[in-house]
Amino acid sequence: MKFTIKIKRIIPVCIAAGFLAPLLSCLGMAQTIGDSFDDVEDSKGAAAVSQSSHSIERALEDITPEQEYFIGRAVGANLLTNYRIYDGNPNLTLYLNQITTAIVINSSKPEIYNGYHTAILDSDEINAFATSGGHIFITRGLLDCAKSEDALAAILAHEIAHIQLHHSIEAIKSNRVISAIAETSSSVTGLALSDLAEILDEAAEEIVTALQDGYSQKQEFAADIRALELLVGAEYEPSSLLTMLLALEQNQPRHPGGFNQTHPMPEDRIANVQRPLRQYRDKVQDTRSYRENRFTTVK
Ligand SMILES: [Zn+2]
Numbered sequence: 001m002k003f004t005i006k007i008k009r010i011i012p013v014c015i016a017a018g019f020l021a022p023l024l025s026c027l028g029m030a031q032t033i034g035d036s037f038d039d040v041e042d043s044k045g046a047a048a049v050s051q052s053s054h055s056i057e058r059a060l061e062d063i064t065p066e067q068e069y070f071i072g073r074a075v076g077a078n079l080l081t082n083y084r085i086y087d088g089n090p091n092l093t094l095y096l097n098q099i100t101t102a103i104v105i106n107s108s109k110p111e112i113y114n115g116y117h118t119a120i121l122d123s124d125e126i127n128a129f130a131t132s133g134g135h136i137f138i139t140r141g142l143l144d145c146a147k148s149e150d151a152l153a154a155i156l157a158h159e160i161a162h163i164q165l166h167h168s169i170e171a172i173k174s175n176r177v178i179s180a181i182a183e184t185s186s187s188v189t190g191l192a193l194s195d196l197a198e199i200l201d202e203a204a205e206e207i208v209t210a211l212q213d214g215y216s217q218k219q220e221f222a223a224d225i226r227a228l229e230l231l232v233g234a235e236y237e238p239s240s241l242l243t244m245l246l247a248l249e250q251n252q253p254r255h256p257g258g259f260n261q262t263h264p265m266p267e268d269r270i271a272n273v274q275r276p277l278r279q280y281r282d283k284v285q286d287t288r289s290y291r292e293n294r295f296t297t298v299k
Contacts, residue, residue: 069113072133079129079137086122086140093120095298099153100136100160106233109164116163118156126251127258130159132166141258143299145247149291150240153231157241161226167219217264221272228276237288238280245270 087093096118104110118136121127126141136159146152215223224241231238248259249266263269 065113069133072131072135075131076133076135076137079131083121083123083137083139086120088122089120089298091298092143093118095294096120096138096152096156099149100156103153103157103160103230103234103236106235107160107164107230112163116160125258126248126260127262128155128159130162132163134163136160136163139258145251146244146299147247148240148243148288149295150231150237150288151244151247152295153234153236154227154241154244157227157230157234157236158223160230161223162215162219165219165222165226167215167223215262217268220264220269224269224273225276228273228280232280232284235284235287237286238284239277240288241273242270242277245273 100116100118104116112134114134116134116136118138120143121137121139123139124141125139126145127139128142129137136156138155138159142155143152146155227241228238231241245266249270252260252266
């Protein structure tokens, strides 16, 4: 499929720049590509820009859940060229999937094309990724920071929030924008493919720089707020997100890269959730003790 082939061209660039979370900051792509088109001076180039803007609008129309899944699967496959799945504790993987299910079935988006699936990455790095295909990857390093089932749920809720808030989809749409530009420019205006490649290469340099910052702070904060809602919906203790962020704050200095690179500082995330957490105080019964046994058994 033509579209898939073009997507493949972009994804390795994103992956090379720091795996999935940075990939999701491909959101800047449309703007970057737009900027690079400023250099196109001849009339054909100007026509290409005009034509492309229409294509961009078309490309930004909703993608189907099926496309969403297959693109996400390709992203996951790329991710797994750099990480190995941890299979040393199948019960832990099962446990994480049970928590994932508990969260999503109580959410506003319980079903996606092929469901939500969580796997553990065999890495000491503190990191987590989610694809639009519903794949959630959590490193061993991040799992080690969680000291309760509710803390695990907080990690998962944050990743599920990124999926449900379409943060990854927006990034993938940006890839589609590039694809649309390529298609429009070559077929309608006659802009040479070599020129197009140059434009994309130029844009890619800027994109790689942008990717290293990960999601935007706004998106990360939004994912944390949605995570609180997801936790409450599944009757997990919402303050567990705060507990988890405090654990990250303690552990991060020893772990360069990972969340340190792709997420806002834990103290900023803590400040972001403090106020919304207050609204849940006294409204949610603290049932964490009920889950202690199964957590210690599995973990
Ligand atoms: Zn995040």
